[in-house]
Amino acid sequence: MTEIQLPKTKRGRARREQILRAAEKVFGRLGFTDASISDITTEAQTAQGTLYIYFSGKEEIFSQLVAEMGDLTRERIAQAVAGSPSRLEAEKRGLEAFLQFVAERPELYRVVEEARFVDPQAYHDYFSRFAQAYQDQLEAAEADGEIRAGNAEVRAWALMGMAKTLGERYVLWDPKADVRAVVEDAFDLIENGLRK
Numbered sequence: 001m002t003e004i005q006l007p008k009t010k011r012g013r014a015r016r017e018q019i020l021r022a023a024e025k026v027f028g029r030l031g032f033t034d035a036s037i038s039d040i041t042t043e044a045q046t047a048q049g050t051l052y053i054y055f056s057g058k059e060e061i062f063s064q065l066v067a068e069m070g071d072l073t074r075e076r077i078a079q080a081v082a083g084s085p086s087r088l089e090a091e092k093r094g095l096e097a098f099l100q101f102v103a104e105r106p107e108l109y110r111v112v113e114e115a116r117f118v119d120p121q122a123y124h125d126y127f128s129r130f131a132q133a134y135q136d137q138l139e140a141a142e143a144d145g146e147i148r149a150g151n152a153e154v155r156a157w158a159l160m161g162m163a164k165t166l167g168e169r170y171v172l173w174d175p176k177a178d179v180r181a182v183v184e185d186a187f188d189l190i191e192n193g194l195r196k
Contacts, residue, residue, distance in 0.1 A: 007054065016054040019044045020068070023061045028107020032062055032118045059119070066115045066122040069108045070129060076101045087141035091190050095163055096183045102167040103179065109167060131156045162186060 007013050022044035026035045037058055041048045055061045080097030084090035102109045115123040134156035141147045166186060170177040 012054075015046065015050065019046065019051055019054060020061065020064065023058070024065055024105075024107045024111065027062060027065065027114070028110040032058070032111075032114055062111065062115070063119050063122045065108060065111045066119060066126055069105075069112045070126045072105075072108075073098060073101055074130065074133065087137070087144075087146040088187075088191055090137075091159070092183060092187045095166075095186060095190075096179065098163050099167055099171055099179045099183065102171040103175065106172055106175070109172065113168070127160065130160055134160060159190070162190075 007016055019040065023035075023040045026039045026043050029035075030039065035058065037048055037051060040058065040061070041051050044051070055064075077094045077097045080093045081090040084093055112123070112126060115126065131153070135152045138147065138152040138155050142149055142152065166182055170179065170182045
């Protein structure tokens with residue numbers, strides 16, 4: 001992934017951010033295919049030519065939003081799990097932080113979901129970066145004797161899959177769902193499994 005070159009001026013950075021936030025709403029509402037540059041610039045209340053100062057087109061904006069979702073989500077989860085007394089408590093706090101973030105930014109989460117088809121490499125990078133960090137954390141917890149031995153890579157992807165699906169079902173599809181109750185039920189499964 002190439003490093004993002006931000007504008008040098010405060011005004012330029014603000015305008016670029018304004019375009020990204022508008023694109024987040026437009027892509028989240030219309031989807032990539034149906035969204036146009038005109039839709040984005042109308043939402044951003046800026047001229048089409050101004051958009052092209054900061055981005056080469058809607059493909060670049062879309063990819064930037066996927067990368068941004070990854071960065072913001074990892075940051076939110078890291079803050080939530082900091083100081084957790086155990087790996088299991090970190091799992092619970094991290095899941096709740098993730099679902100709350102999806103609830104706050106549903107359009108951005110929809111962008112990530114659509115990236116599977118629009119920008120498969122960005123989608124792959126998004127989940128692979130999460131998985132590697134997750135795997136490292138699980139291996140450390142296993143080495144410290146906090147969790148039982150097992151395949152950390154498989155566990156990381158399984159836990160991510162659970163969070164992703166819960167985000168779709170109980171946040172995107174049902175914005176009024178009780179996220180804390182969902183987290184409690186999911187955490188019971190994480191902690192205790194299905195065995196009677």
